[in-house]
Amino acid sequence: MKKRSILLNGMALVTAVVAVLFIAAAPHEEVDIPKETWSFQGFFGKFDQAQVKRGFQVYKDVCSACHAMNLMSYRNLAQIGFSEDEIKEIAASVQVTDGPNDAGDMFERAGKPSDTFKPPFANEQAARAANNGALPPDLSLIARSRAGKGFAGYEGADYIHAILTGYKEPPAGFQLQDGMNYNEYFRGHQIAMPQPLSDGAVTFADGAPNTLEDESRDVAAFLSWAGEPNLEARHLTGLKAVLFLVVFTLLFYAVKRKVWSKIH
Amino acid sequence: MTAVFKNPVIRWIDHRLPVFSYLQHEANDYPTPKNLSYWWNFGSIAGFMLMVMIATGIFLAMQYTPHVDHAFNSVERIMRDVNYGWMLRYLHMNGASMFFIAVYIHIFRGIYYGSFKAPRELLWIIGVLILLLMMATAFMGYVLPWGQMSFWGATVITNLFSAIPVVGDSIVTLLWGGFAVDNPTLNRFFSLHYLLPFVILGVVVVHVLALHRFGSNNPTGIDMKGPQDSIPFHPYYTVKDMYGLGVFMLFYAFWVFFAPVALGDPDNFIPANPLSTPEHIVPEWYFLPFYAILRSIPDKLTGVLAMGASIAVLFILPWLDRSPVRSGAYRPAFKRFFWTLVFVCAILMFAGKYAPANYWLPFELTIVPPEYMAAQAHLESVDALWPISFAGGHFGIQIITLGQIATVYYFAFFLVILPLLSIFERTLPLPLSISKAVLESHGGGAQSSSAAAKEKA
Ligand code: HEM
Numbered sequence: 001m002k003k004r005s006i007l008l009n010g011m012a013l014v015t016a017v018v019a020v021l022f023i024a025a026a027p028h029e030e031v032d033i034p035k036e037t038w039s040f041q042g043f044f045g046k047f048d049q050a051q052v053k054r055g056f057q058v059y060k061d062v063c064s065a066c067h068a069m070n071l072m073s074y075r076n077l078a079q080i081g082f083s084e085d086e087i088k089e090i091a092a093s094v095q096v097t098d099g100p101n102d103a104g105d106m107f108e109r110a111g112k113p114s115d116t117f118k119p120p121f122a123n124e125q126a127a128r129a130a131n132n133g134a135l136p137p138d139l140s141l142i143a144r145s146r147a148g149k150g151f152a153g154y155e156g157a158d159y160i161h162a163i164l165t166g167y168k169e170p171p172a173g174f175q176l177q178d179g180m181n182y183n184e185y186f187r188g189h190q191i192a193m194p195q196p197l198s199d200g201a202v203t204f205a206d207g208a209p210n211t212l213e214d215e216s217r218d219v220a221a222f223l224s225w226a227g228e229p230n231l232e233a234r235h236l237t238g239l240k241a242v243l244f245l246v247v248f249t250l251l252f253y254a255v256k257r258k259v260w261s262k263i264h
Numbered sequence: 265m266t267a268v269f270k271n272p273v274i275r276w277i278d279h280r281l282p283v284f285s286y287l288q289h290e291a292n293d294y295p296t297p298k299n300l301s302y303w304w305n306f307g308s309i310a311g312f313m314l315m316v317m318i319a320t321g322i323f324l325a326m327q328y329t330p331h332v333d334h335a336f337n338s339v340e341r342i343m344r345d346v347n348y349g350w351m352l353r354y355l356h357m358n359g360a361s362m363f364f365i366a367v368y369i370h371i372f373r374g375i376y377y378g379s380f381k382a383p384r385e386l387l388w389i390i391g392v393l394i395l396l397l398m399m400a401t402a403f404m405g406y407v408l409p410w411g412q413m414s415f416w417g418a419t420v421i422t423n424l425f426s427a428i429p430v431v432g433d434s435i436v437t438l439l440w441g442g443f444a445v446d447n448p449t450l451n452r453f454f455s456l457h458y459l460l461p462f463v464i465l466g467v468v469v470v471h472v473l474a475l476h477r478f479g480s481n482n483p484t485g486i487d488m489k490g491p492q493d494s495i496p497f498h499p500y501y502t503v504k505d506m507y508g509l510g511v512f513m514l515f516y517a518f519w520v521f522f523a524p525v526a527l528g529d530p531d532n533f534i535p536a537n538p539l540s541t542p543e544h545i546v547p548e549w550y551f552l553p554f555y556a557i558l559r560s561i562p563d564k565l566t567g568v569l570a571m572g573a574s575i576a577v578l579f580i581l582p583w584l585d586r587s588p589v590r591s592g593a594y595r596p597a598f599k600r601f602f603w604t605l606v607f608v609c610a611i612l613m614f615a616g617k618y619a620p621a622n623y624w625l626p627f628e629l630t631i632v633p634p635e636y637m638a639a640q641a642h643l644e645s646v647d648a649l650w651p652i653s654f655a656g657g658h659f660g661i662q663i664i665t666l667g668q669i670a671t672v673y674y675f676a677f678f679l680v681i682l683p684l685l686s687i688f689e690r691t692l693p694l695p696l697s698i699s700k701a702v703l704e705s706h707g708g709g710a711q712s713s714s715a716a717a718k719e720k721a
Contacts, residue, residue, distance in 0.1 A: 071340050147525070242521070245517055260503075
């Protein structure tokens with residue numbers, strides 16, 4: 001038993017190598033999405049509140065013309081630092097249909113913080129009709145559903161940033177269909193969404209720089225927050241859990257050593 | 265048999281209902297081989313994971329809505345609005361993976377050390393039954409959040425049953441509760457997903473009862489011969505199990521808190537849409553080896569049968585491996601084939617992940633589509649490609665070929681190699697007893713002479 005067979009260890013090693021290959025070997029992607037650094041990545045990652053707030057402004061001023069966010073309510077904005085009054089004001093800026101009232105009629109009223117973000121279109125057909133037959137997807141979970149083969153889950157932000165900054169002139173000879181736009185990072189390079197952002201497209205309330213790059217990063221951060229509003233709680237609870245488990249494990253390791261010392 | 269307890273209340277109860285004597289006997293004094301390695305920790309870890317799954321599952325079910333129009337959003341509500349709902353869901357989601365990791369290690373441990381051999385055949389068979397039940401439970405659970413992969417995974421897997429002659433289509437209709445994966449499917453899957461873990465719990469109890477009949481096997485594979493070979497379960501293995509559990513929970517916590525979706529598919533964050541098929545439909549990692557076996561055979565029925573056989577073969581393992589020596593530690597040839605099997609299962613997992621037509625370029629650590637290889641070879645047509653290709657200086661193996669080679673080895677291991685090894689292998693001398701082996705491994709003594717390999721019951 002003492003002489004471990006070299007072969008045994010060898011095979012274990014091979015297995016480990018294959019496991020690594022398995023993780024490393026990625027399908028040959030047509031394009032590599034550029035990696036960005038985000039404040040919310042890593043064990044201690046947190047959202048940059050000012051950035052997420054600016055990102056909401058980009059969504060509200062630009063993206064919300066086409067994209068719904070069904071999972072978000074105005075009240076959720078409190079988490080990224082909007083005051084109660086600001087939230088009331090933002091909600092009240094839209095008219096929503098409510099009812100039926102006592103007379104049995106539907107009626108229009110100003111939005112309330114408990115309402116979900118008002119969608120731009122009444123239904124899928126209307127959305128397609130307004131967008132050349134293409135459907136602008138709901139953005140609530142876009143950062144999560146576009147995370148690709150990403151490991152930690154924040155790769156969706158890289159993708160959003162890439163798409164928004166990836167509009168280029170099509171290379172010579174590229175067959176662009178009618179109403180489509182060339183995008184370096186979209187699968188197949190033809191996207192139905194016209195370039196939504198450009199330098200100076202949004203003027204930020206906090207006066208932050210508003211190049212295409214800044215706007216794209218800010219809205220990507222906002223959509224990452226919307227995709228997982230509890231990310232910070234997760235990281236914080238995780239650190240506490242790990243701390244507890246390390247103590248727990250060391251304790252039982254010590255007890256185990258003590259108890260077994262009588263046997264060995 | 266009844267133990268004597270100091271506490272009068274306990275004594276009163278125990279006299280009428282000897283649960284305390286039973287516990288004392290089965291969990292406290294229970295004689296256990298003194299030489300169990302850390303590979304023996306995974307049984308109790310699997311039990312722990314079952315408890316975690318049931319506990320988190322019950323709380324998830326309080327907020328979950330099994331209806332095609334609400335399931336996806338109800339899960340997102342759990343993630344967003346229920347206090348610590350995100351934690352429950354991540355614990356449950358990653359818990360399934362942890363459960364499978366523990367059980368797969370547990371099974372490989374059993375194969376390596378011959379724990380399935382007499383007199384533990386029934387114990388082993390009950391274990392394989394647990395694996396089957398787990399697979400059914402995890403499959404149905406994955407359908408519940410009703411994302412794209414939930415829906416399309418359910419469609420692909422349930423459709424497999426249609427390959428069965430005569431009754432296939434009726435089975436599929438029964439599973440669906442209609443003529444497509446739809447609301448009735450979701451409802452029955454939820455009902456069964458709630459039920460099966462408790463069935464598993466029952467089978468686990470039987471598993472442990474069968475275990476306690478002869479006690480644990482051990483790294484030497486020889487039986488306990490007397491008190492010098494065994495120690496009471498408590499405190500020795502209770503503390504060792506707790507220590508192992510701590511390490512495992514750290515591993516689990518890493519996934520739950522720092523990479524909670526790494527093991528899942530991002531497409532499941534898109535609500536199910538029967539009108540839009542995802543580009544790649546892949547099952548969760550723990551089903552990939554079986555999926556690879558299924559896909560390595562072009563004929564649907566044969567593929568389904570092979571997939572079923574890959575588990576069925578485990579049921580008859582005690583009668584395939586007839587070597588009188590239990591432990592792989594004393595079986596030099598077996599050891600090699602065993603580790604090759606582990607390696608092959610990793611390959612199968614890999615092959616299950618990618619589309620069969622793609623090529624794997626091992627030296628470039630990448631997977632490329634056949635079109636790419638065709639272009640490298642300056643071929644007009646993709647059909648002209650070979651399973652193994654050197655196009656443009658790239659060495660590539662087609663994923664399906666890789667899967668086929670691995671599938672052949674998988675079955676050969678059980679059906680050919682093990683029976684032959686039982687006859688031809690020259691095993692190493694066994695230690696005289698467990699306590700002798702323990703002493704030797706601590707630097708003591710002479711080469712042991714052989715002991716009777718295994719006592720038939
Ligand atoms: C053998 C134990 C179990 C296994 C292996 C298992 C596995 C799974 C899996 C893989 C999912 C999908 C996770 C996801 O992608 O979101 C799931 C979801 C779910 N399970 Fe379980 N489960 C088990 C026990 C239970 C029990 C006992 C209950 C209820 C009493 C339960 C209730 C649920 C519910 C409500 C969901 C949907 C919510 C969600 O997707 O997170 N599970 N299960």
